[in-house]
Amino acid sequence: MAKVKRIDHVAILVDDLEKHLSFWRDALGLEMTQIVDVPAEKSAVAFLPVGGSEIELVKPTTDDSGLARQLEKRGPGMHHICLEVDDIDGMFARLKEKGIQLLSDAPKMGVGGRKYAFIHPKSANGVLVELYELPQ
Amino acid sequence: MAKVKRIDHVAILVDDLEKHLSFWRDALGLEMTQIVDVPAEKSAVAFLPVGGSEIELVKPTTDDSGLARQLEKRGPGMHHICLEVDDIDGMFARLKEKGIQLLSDAPKMGVGGRKYAFIHPKSANGVLVELYELPQ
Structure with missing residues (x-):
């Protein structure tokens, strides 16, 4: 049976990466490994690994995305939690069967063969x- | 220098434990190890360990707490993220020095000698x- 393995990351929506890195990196002392531009999601993401999981700071790079509208409406704050599963197709099927609403008709293929x-x-x-689910 | 070790838990504010356990436990398949009544915080907490961290569902048990007011105002959702540190006194001093606002004048002592x-x-x-910080 498909299982959740761990918390992969907690994503935090921000309006300014440098401003918020001053808390997470400079004050808390987390390492910031990279900032990645993700044009497909109209955002830039700063990655801060912490004990096998990550904090991700997500900044919209345009004004017309869902992320940008959410930031405009609610301000910065926690955005989503990502869980690694061992079998996303099996998990997806089980959730559908239990009447859980999903945002797509099937898992999507992301960067590096990662299905989400x-x-x-x-x-x-x-x-x-x-x-x-990480690629096998 | 004081360091963050890992994400200990993500706390989710809920209005009904059983209703929300039907998602986290019954659909996602997380194990629910215990429900603890925490009179000091006027809440009941369901613990769902996942890969070295935990999801905690927090339900206010009275109408007059800050948690209850937040639930009333914003509805259920992510409440806070908890990070384990190796030296909370050192971390607290550094954060203060950097002008970070804290909700108490010093770390508090919680259940089982856990400082927070x-x-x-x-x-x-x-x-x-x-x-x-876990007790040594």
Whole structure:
């Protein structure tokens, strides 16, 4: 049976990477390994690994994305939690069967063969949950 | 120098434990190890370990707590992220020195000798961050 393995990352929506890195990196002392531009999601992401998981700071790079609108409406804050699963197809099928709302009809293929899917916050008590499976 | 070791837990504010366990436990398949009543915080907490971290579902048990007011105002959703640190006194001093706002004047002593402190969301781009150190 498909299983959740661990918390992969917690994504935090920010309006300015440098400003917020001054807290997470400079004050808390987390290492910031890279900033990656993700044109497909109209955002730039700063990665801060911490004990096998990561904090990700996500900054919209345009004004017209869902992320940008959410930032405009709610301000910076926690955006989603990502859980690594061992079998995303199996998990996806089980969630559908149990009536959980998903944001796509099937898992999507991401960068580096990583398959992922999002669960609608309506089905996860207000939390946007991402699931992903590393390529074997 | 004081360091963050890992994400200890992500706390999710809920209005009904059983209703939300139907997602986290029954659909996602996480194990729910215990539900603990925490009168000091006027809440009940369900613990769901996942890969060295935990998801915690926090339900206010009265109508007059800060948690209950937040639930009333914003609805269920992510509440805070807790990071384990190796030296909370050292971390607390460094954060203060850097002008980070904390919710107490010093780390507090919790259940089982666990010392903890909260960082004000104003200083952590909208995220309520808990720090804690396990007793040696």
